Amino acid sequence: MSSRPTNVVIAGLGGQGVLKASDILADVAFSSGLDVKKSELHGMSQRGGSVSSDVRFGECVYSPMVPEGEADFLVVIAADQVPVNVAALGQGGTLIEPSQIDESALTNKKSINVALLGVLSRHLPFSVEAWTAALKRNLPEKLHDANLLSFSMGRAEEPDVRRGREG
Amino acid sequence: MDSLQQHDAPALLSGDEAVALAAFDAGVALGTGYPGTPSTEILESFETLGGRAQWSPNEKVALEVGIGVAFAGARALVTMKHVGLNVAADPLFTVAYTRLDGALIVVSADDPGMASSQNEQDNRRYALAAGVPMIEPSDSQEAYEFTLRAIEISERWQVPVLLRMTTRVCHSKTIVRRGTVAISAPRPAHFEHDYPSRVRIPAYAKPAHRKLRKTLAEIAVWNDTEGPNQVIAGSKQLGIITSGISYQHVREAAPEASLLKLGVTYPLPLERMRDFAASVERCVVIEEGDPYLVEAARTAGIAVEGKQEIFRFGELNCKRVRRILDGDLSPEAKPVPGKPPALCPGCPHRSVYTVLRDLNCIVAGDIGCYSLGVLPPFEAMDTLVCMGAAIGVGLGFRHVLPPEDAKRVVSVIGDSTFVHSGITGLVEMVYNPPASGHVLLILDNGTTAMTGMQEHPGTGRTLAHAKTGKVVFEDLARSLGVRNVHVIDPTQSLDKFQELIQSCLERAELSVVIARRDCLLATRSIREYERCNEQPTD
Numbered sequence: 001m002s003s004r005p006t007n008v009v010i011a012g013l014g015g016q017g018v019l020k021a022s023d024i025l026a027d028v029a030f031s032s033g034l035d036v037k038k039s040e041l042h043g044m045s046q047r048g049g050s051v052s053s054d055v056r057f058g059e060c061v062y063s064p065m066v067p068e069g070e071a072d073f074l075v076v077i078a079a080d081q082v083p084v085n086v087a088a089l090g091q092g093g094t095l096i097e098p099s100q101i102d103e104s105a106l107t108n109k110k111s112i113n114v115a116l117l118g119v120l121s122r123h124l125p126f127s128v129e130a131w132t133a134a135l136k137r138n139l140p141e142k143l144h145d146a147n148l149l150s151f152s153m154g155r156a157e158e159p160d161v162r163r164g165r166e167g
Numbered sequence: 168m169d170s171l172q173q174h175d176a177p178a179l180l181s182g183d184e185a186v187a188l189a190a191f192d193a194g195v196a197l198g199t200g201y202p203g204t205p206s207t208e209i210l211e212s213f214e215t216l217g218g219r220a221q222w223s224p225n226e227k228v229a230l231e232v233g234i235g236v237a238f239a240g241a242r243a244l245v246t247m248k249h250v251g252l253n254v255a256a257d258p259l260f261t262v263a264y265t266r267l268d269g270a271l272i273v274v275s276a277d278d279p280g281m282a283s284s285q286n287e288q289d290n291r292r293y294a295l296a297a298g299v300p301m302i303e304p305s306d307s308q309e310a311y312e313f314t315l316r317a318i319e320i321s322e323r324w325q326v327p328v329l330l331r332m333t334t335r336v337c338h339s340k341t342i343v344r345r346g347t348v349a350i351s352a353p354r355p356a357h358f359e360h361d362y363p364s365r366v367r368i369p370a371y372a373k374p375a376h377r378k379l380r381k382t383l384a385e386i387a388v389w390n391d392t393e394g395p396n397q398v399i400a401g402s403k404q405l406g407i408i409t410s411g412i413s414y415q416h417v418r419e420a421a422p423e424a425s426l427l428k429l430g431v432t433y434p435l436p437l438e439r440m441r442d443f444a445a446s447v448e449r450c451v452v453i454e455e456g457d458p459y460l461v462e463a464a465r466t467a468g469i470a471v472e473g474k475q476e477i478f479r480f481g482e483l484n485c486k487r488v489r490r491i492l493d494g495d496l497s498p499e500a501k502p503v504p505g506k507p508p509a510l511c512p513g514c515p516h517r518s519v520y521t522v523l524r525d526l527n528c529i530v531a532g533d534i535g536c537y538s539l540g541v542l543p544p545f546e547a548m549d550t551l552v553c554m555g556a557a558i559g560v561g562l563g564f565r566h567v568l569p570p571e572d573a574k575r576v577v578s579v580i581g582d583s584t585f586v587h588s589g590i591t592g593l594v595e596m597v598y599n600p601p602a603s604g605h606v607l608l609i610l611d612n613g614t615t616a617m618t619g620m621q622e623h624p625g626t627g628r629t630l631a632h633a634k635t636g637k638v639v640f641e642d643l644a645r646s647l648g649v650r651n652v653h654v655i656d657p658t659q660s661l662d663k664f665q666e667l668i669q670s671c672l673e674r675a676e677l678s679v680v681i682a683r684r685d686c687l688l689a690t691r692s693i694r695e696y697e698r699c700n701e702q703p704t705d
Binding site: 013014023026027030035036037038039040041047048049050061062063064065067068080081083084085086087 | 179282283306334335338339340341342412415416418419420484485486500502503504505506507508509510511536539
């Protein structure tokens with residue numbers, strides 16, 4: 001049987017760009033030649049409620065949903081959504097949250113989702129070129145500069161990675 | 168998606184987008200439907216690809232238009248969410264008795280777990296009840312291929328085909344490669360008289376039912392021998408029969424097991440199932456929702472294990488599949504409740520519910536963003552059953568409640584929902600008026616907001632936002648004989664809105680109040696569409 005896929009859960013509130021972030025991540029993995037599945041729930045969640053999206057990639061992915069407690073990375077865009085989603089994280093999994101970004105330094109406050117992808121990118125084997133191309137493919141041109149800047153900021157920040165569910 | 172017409176490289180697509188792509192590749196002449204999560208993106212994607220797609224007022228009309236397309240020898244795709252098929256059930260059951268000349272594919276997008284629905288009905292039951300062949304993809308590649316295969320089946324046997332999807336197939340993105348299934352070119356539309364095959368008076372319908380059963384028996388034989396069902400060899404100790412999204416969970420949860428993955432799940436390939444079950448020591452059926460496969464297997468005398476009743480509720484996933492296989496009935500971890508959705512800040516519905524709450528109304532509600540009026544801080548919705556039910560339920564209250572309560576009853580319905588199923592309710596209100604009168608409040612925010620800002624006949628714009636005929640609610644209400652018809656912007660003055668509702672409640676007459684204010688999220692787009700539509704085309 002094939003090796004286990006990498007599991008990422010991205011979570012936040014409706015309107016924060018959770019689904020956009022998961023689209024970009026899935027695109028990076030896909031354009032890097034991996035099998036990818038991405039899952040999410042639309043509908044009621046659009047009205048400012050909790051939203052989460054699962055992205056799984058590797059040699060071969062079956063279920064599109066990250067099994068509870070098996071996420072390698074949990075990216076949470078709204079700090080208050082950490083407790084809601086922390087059960088997704090596996091032992092030794094990595095939590096990525098807004099406190100790891102200096103939000104005041106973002107030229108576009110709405111690009112925090114992309115800044116957090118920058119933090120996530122440090123842990124993943126994809127090239128900056130692949131990320132840049134995926135960002136451009138998934139965002140309108142007028143937002144490219146601000147988001148590329150946010151991504152670089154997240155990627156360059158000193159690693160301050162918090163561990164979820166230690167031991 | 169936009170560039171897909173041009174190249175054949177693999178793409179990462181949602182199941183909905185993959186169905187649209189297949190429809191485009193197959194030359195589907197017309198896509199019709201009514202928006203509903205998780206089906207909405209199919210027609211939107213089809214239109215983006217260059218296909219011809221239309222929103223209908225509701226699913227019944229959408230299916231009827233599709234039937235006409237298929238009678239004329241062309242290919243039709245009709246899309247809806249699971250509860251939409253209830254609305255379209257009337258034509259579905261009888262079109263099964265007719266002879267199609269083209270293809271008719273009916274997409275039912277089910278929502279196990281009710282991510283965005285009022286129930287989790289399992290529409291596989293419709294295939295069985297209506298005698299309509301059914302095919303179930305498990306990812307986007309299969310959504311693409313099975314749409315093409317559904318067209319083949321529909322044209323070969325001249326029957327409609329149900330393409331049954333679920334939320335995690337519709338809204339998951341997986342890799343799709345095109346051109347994997349050959350499909351014949353569509354034939355040009357044409358008409359020929361064929362009364363016995365298409366006019367369902369009893370004299371013609373009686374032989375048609377016998378013919379349908381014979382056709383289904385033929386399809387069952389084909390499905391047993393050539394259908395898109397797949398055996399994946401594995402352990403002889405454990406065999407699993409599965410289909411749809413459950414297959415993906417099973418592959419991950421039980422990599423050692425032998426699998427029989429079913430593609431066409433009505434009529435079932437019972438002999439393949441029988442052979443498979445006999446080839447393993449333990450045969451378990453893993454299916455989401457109702458015990459549809461397990462009951463069919465047992466009825467056919469195939470010894471299989473089913474899932475325990477607690478797994479009937481909600482979606483399956485890898486962990487639940489492991490629990491089913493292990494017989495683990497220990498309590499499942501409850502998810503930490505997230506932040507519930509709420510009406511947007513500044514949403515015009517907020518003004519409406521503030522007033523209904525303050526006036527202590529009994530509110531018969533309906534389906535849309537405004538369903539959120541049931542939650543704090545409003546808690547001003549007392550019932551929600553199905554599309555359009557606000558009016559009938561409100562009238563029922565009015566007919567039997569004591570007068571002091573009856574006069575507090577208001578029916579609240581959104582613009583798109585009113586067009587979908589509220590118009591007949593309004594006719595009922597005029598025809599059988601309660602002694603205390605009634606107040607119908609149409610919340611017209613100029614869009615189908617809940618499903619993502621789709622057009623409807625009340626906006627006067629097509630699916631592609633071009634100008635078309637417009638149904639004007641106030642004109643419609645007046646033409647039906649309602650004398651008290653008011654149009655008001657509820658956000659302009661809360662006091663004036665409250666006064667209006669109060670005066671309508673105090674009158675023992677019929678009133679229709681149209682609370683008109685564009686959805687905040689749609690305002691900018693609406694303005695842009697209107698601007699484009701005003702520009703001269705010649």
